[in-house]
Amino acid sequence: MNVSDLITANQSLWQEYTQHRFVRQLGDGTLPDSAFRHYLIQDYLFLKHFARAYALAIYKCDSFSAMQRPLTALTGLLEHETSLHVAYCQEWGISEQDLENIEEDSGTVAYTRLVLDIGQSGSLTELYVALAPCALGYAEIGAWLPKQSFTARANNPYIAWIDMYAGETFQQLAVDETRSLDEMMKEISADSQQGRKLNRIFRDATRMEIAFWEQGLNKQ
Numbered sequence: 001m002n003v004s005d006l007i008t009a010n011q012s013l014w015q016e017y018t019q020h021r022f023v024r025q026l027g028d029g030t031l032p033d034s035a036f037r038h039y040l041i042q043d044y045l046f047l048k049h050f051a052r053a054y055a056l057a058i059y060k061c062d063s064f065s066a067m068q069r070p071l072t073a074l075t076g077l078l079e080h081e082t083s084l085h086v087a088y089c090q091e092w093g094i095s096e097q098d099l100e101n102i103e104e105d106s107g108t109v110a111y112t113r114l115v116l117d118i119g120q121s122g123s124l125t126e127l128y129v130a131l132a133p134c135a136l137g138y139a140e141i142g143a144w145l146p147k148q149s150f151t152a153r154a155n156n157p158y159i160a161w162i163d164m165y166a167g168e169t170f171q172q173l174a175v176d177e178t179r180s181l182d183e184m185m186k187e188i189s190a191d192s193q194q195g196r197k198l199n200r201i202f203r204d205a206t207r208m209e210i211a212f213w214e215q216g217l218n219k220q
């Protein structure tokens with residue numbers, strides 16, 4: 001099986017995630033300020049737990065060469081994404097101090113702890129599948145939004161966010177992630193016990209991404 005099988009098997013949920021109302025409102029610029037702020041603040045905590053999940057992936061590797069991939073993702077997250085996120089939050093009037101005093105919302109707890117639990121109790125492949133909807137979904141959103149007629153560039157406060165995920169660096173990251181996950185899953189049949197488990201994990205993580213958008217919208 002491969003990444004494309006996972007997406008196809010969960011097509012309607014996948015579309016609900018990548019074409020969510022939150023995403024469309026980022027595109028046309030009508031997303032309420034309060035919804036985006038709540039999303040940004042919670043995403044800071046999300047990134048922190050994702051860094052822990054990459055650290056767990058390093059721990060689960062049995063060779064130096066396998067450790068390289070989660071290590072690159074972890075350093076990318078610590079050295080680039082987190083500082084970009086802090087700088088971006090500052091533009092929205094959210095200070096680093098504010099970020100350190102956040103109360104974690106239930107959707108953030110559910111998603112991040114689900115991933116960490118799969119990582120602790122499952123295989124390295126299962127952990128990567130739990131992490132996959134994050135990068136693959138955002139890459140799809142980044143590629144999809146600029147092509148939609150409702151997406152506005154002028155006077156859109158969210159254009160920097162869209163450009164970041166539409167950019168070459170991010171798109172390439174998703175291509176690399178797909179390639180390596182395809183390689184890890186190539187011997188697994190989709191209708192084997194292991195294949196069904198991977199599908200369940202991908203589906204659950206995708207549901208958590210939808211809940212993360214909803215969590216933002218519920219704060220307006």
Ligand SMILES: Cc1ncc(C[n+]2csc(CCO)c2C)c(N)n1
Nearest residue numbers: 043046050073076077134135138212
């Ligand atoms: C809820 C939520 N889901 C996905 C991302 C996107 N994202 C977070 S880390 C990362 C790349 C891994 O190094 C990506 C694509 C997000 N920011 N928030």
